[in-house]
Amino acid sequence: MNKLSDEILNSYLDGELDNQKRKEVEEILHNSEDDRKTFNALKLVHNHLSSIVEYKPSLKITDNVMNRIRNKFVLPRRQNYFVLSVASFFILICVAIITYLVVVIISSAPPQSESIQISDTVYQISDALINELKKLFSGKNLSIIGSIFSLGIMISGYFFFEHQKHSKAHLGN
Amino acid sequence: MMENLPDQEIIDSVRKGNEADYSIIVDRYKDKAFSLLKRMLKNEQDAEETLQDCFIKAYNSLNNFKGDSKFSTWFYRIAYNTALTKLSSKKRKTENEMTSIDGHFDLRSDYDLVNSETKDLNKFINDLVNQLPEKHATVINLYYLNEMSCDEISNILNLSVSNIKVMLHRSRNALKNYIIENDLVEDLI
Numbered sequence: 001m002n003k004l005s006d007e008i009l010n011s012y013l014d015g016e017l018d019n020q021k022r023k024e025v026e027e028i029l030h031n032s033e034d035d036r037k038t039f040n041a042l043k044l045v046h047n048h049l050s051s052i053v054e055y056k057p058s059l060k061i062t063d064n065v066m067n068r069i070r071n072k073f074v075l076p077r078r079q080n081y082f083v084l085s086v087a088s089f090f091i092l093i094c095v096a097i098i099t100y101l102v103v104v105i106i107s108s109a110p111p112q113s114e115s116i117q118i119s120d121t122v123y124q125i126s127d128a129l130i131n132e133l134k135k136l137f138s139g140k141n142l143s144i145i146g147s148i149f150s151l152g153i154m155i156s157g158y159f160f161f162e163h164q165k166h167s168k169a170h171l172g173n
Numbered sequence: 174m175m176e177n178l179p180d181q182e183i184i185d186s187v188r189k190g191n192e193a194d195y196s197i198i199v200d201r202y203k204d205k206a207f208s209l210l211k212r213m214l215k216n217e218q219d220a221e222e223t224l225q226d227c228f229i230k231a232y233n234s235l236n237n238f239k240g241d242s243k244f245s246t247w248f249y250r251i252a253y254n255t256a257l258t259k260l261s262s263k264k265r266k267t268e269n270e271m272t273s274i275d276g277h278f279d280l281r282s283d284y285d286l287v288n289s290e291t292k293d294l295n296k297f298i299n300d301l302v303n304q305l306p307e308k309h310a311t312v313i314n315l316y317y318l319n320e321m322s323c324d325e326i327s328n329i330l331n332l333s334v335s336n337i338k339v340m341l342h343r344s345r346n347a348l349k350n351y352i353i354e355n356d357l358v359e360d361l362i
Contacts, residue, residue, distance in 0.1 A: 006342065006346045006349075007342060010338075010341075010342040010345060010346070037353070037358070038349070038353070040358065041349045041352055041353050041358050042345060042346070042349045044349075044352070044358065045298070045345050045348045045349050045352065046345065048294055048295060048298040049298060049302070049313060049317045049345070049348075050317055051295055052295070052298070052299060052302060052313070052314070052317045052318050053208070053295060053296070053299045054204050054205065054208050054318055055204070055207050055208045055211045055217075055220075056204055056207065057203055057204070057207040057220075057221050057224055058221060061199070061203055061207075061221065061224065061225065062196050062199045062200055062203065064225055065196075065199050065225050065228045065229065066192075066193070066195070066196050066199070068225065068229055069192060069195065069228075069229065069232050070192070072229065073192075073232070073233065074192055
């Protein structure tokens with residue numbers, strides 16, 4: 001007949017009892033064979049659980065996780081950076097052209113007198129803008145701008161192709 | 174060497190863009206997390222798939238890790254919750270088991286300890302642990318294999334410390350009763 005409950009024995013095993021209670025338990029364990037047997041079985045379980053098996057996943061687990069991270073997070077982020085930088089390049093060229101046009105128009109505008117109306121000024125500026133655009137996109141200038149854009153597209157295309165190849169290689173892994 | 178650095182420094186490095194350093198975290202936690210998942214899911218393939226998902230989730234949520242608790246506690250919480258989701262998606266009959274801590278365990282080991290020549294005691298106990306319900310097996314795994322305190326385990330399982338102790342004691346008692354009922358104490362000593 002056991003005098004000690006499983007709960008007390010577990011608490012004793014974990015060292016959670018105060019001094020007085022611990023001494024009482026030890027005395028009972030000393031005198032009661034049934035309690036001693038139960039406690040020994042519990043202690044045995046506790047000792048064997050301390051060396052419980054650690055399972056190992058497959059050796060490729062780290063590579064698999066890192067590949068999934070690259071494909072899911074890193075490569076799309078890099079792709080976004082790439083697209084952003086190409087777009088920035090073309091925006092910069094457009095801004096440069098517009099700035100050039102504005103500078104040319106302002107520098108070629110006749111000195112204004114106070115009597116000139118606002119509508120005349122707007123007319124003059126838009127007229128000059130059309131003329132400059134005509135000049136810029138005609139003859140020799142058009143081929144220069146076209147070349148710049150073509151070069152930009154070719155360079156972007158090359159890097160985009162390489163990038164896609166790199167991504168596919170990662171997916172293949 | 175990066176391998177010897179504490180978790181927090183490696184995480185800071187990953188956050189700065191050195192994503193390759195995350196492999197150190199994966200190597201550091203894969204075995205213990207896999208053991209936890211295998212004991213919960215009772216299936217090696219499911220455990221391995223879920224382990225990968227856990228690492229991906231943790232990487233994706235790395236910016237949410239504030240360092241209030243240890244990284245291990247945070248990561249094992251992700252692992253535990255992911256395993257619960259996996260279990261519910263497989264529609265296993267675990268609902269009662271997952272909410273109750275009072276279940277009766279029907280333990281039986283496939284390992285014949287008495288007639289075995291090698292008497293692999295650890296294999297025998299391990300076999301019995303794998304028969305425990307998911308939550309109890311998780312507590313045993315975290316307490317003995319990961320050497321976590323009941324306080325840390327309560328943070329992972331989102332249960333009170335006293336509930337964790339109840340589960341720990343019940344699991345031990347179930348194993349103890351099994352070996353007493355089958356008269357195996359002498360074989361195990």
